[in-house]
Amino acid sequence: MKKKIALDMDEVIVNIYDRFISLYVEQYNVVPNPEDYVGRKFYNVKGAENFRNYLFEPGFFLDLPIFEGAADVVEWLNTHFDLFIVTAAQEFPHSLIDKYHWLQKHLPFISWKQFVFCGDKSIIKADYMIDDHVHNLKTFDGLGLLFSASHNINENGYIRLNNWNEVKLFFEKELENEPVR
């Protein structure tokens, strides 16, 4: 039986920081200083305190870029594991339909049956969880994998995956270590 993976969207598959940087440049004609947001939230950047409001706008989540390498590795994971996309969406009600369409556009090989839109991930049962938020990994019973994001670079205590190449390498090893049935 394939092992189950709960895979987060925002800042794991979907690149929100790059969009925030673009919005900042549009507004101020200057690139934000990475020192102001690496290791913290982007809202720490002077002038970006209200950028969280963008998350509540219809269409914001529909139009975000995908991380390099993500689509190919997600497709590979989808053939070797029981994959679910588990994303916190309910805080931003418009994101529900936006995320649905984003997934259909960028990862068309994933069925709607594999989408999970939730608020609190403590209800998720899987063998692995890939997430950029430690608070989601803390309530998880399986193996929590921290996907590197600007805001979590100072976090310790979890296996860290820095990019999609590392995700593939990690899960290739997991498959090798599986007992032959």
Added chain:
Amino acid sequence: MKKKIALDMDEVIVNIYDRFISLYVEQYNVVPNPEDYVGRKFYNVKGAENFRNYLFEPGFFLDLPIFEGAADVVEWLNTHFDLFIVTAAQEFPHSLIDKYHWLQKHLPFISWKQFVFCGDKSIIKADYMIDDHVHNLKTFDGLGLLFSASHNINENGYIRLNNWNEVKLFFEKELENEPVR
């Protein structure tokens, strides 16, 4: 620590069959024969073969009635248990936002953090699952409770709860049987 309940919406909290009956009466000026849908799907009723299409219409899930007694008992469950509303929504994309607003209107004491909109419930971890579909209970590790609906009256093998009064009685007993900590 409170025990976790995964509570379904459609045909458990939300009364879809009554809406189907109203739609049938509107269309044909005659009440459908219960023999044609009790123990089966409503789509078995002659003339209602295409009623499933209603589920894809924007607003359909927004305007459905709540089952008698459900709101009070859900509020009671919410104080004594770690309650999540776990509903299959992704098959009907418009239902995502409709269900969000329905829950806010009818069960305003439930936070969006407690909403889970999914396709396949095999990813859910809880102590109890209340659902009208045996296929959801089959993949569940906790105690599955079958909520009676027209389409499941011939199912066996699960504790059956016939109405919201029985839900309350069942969980009152569960609380009594909890070891004192």
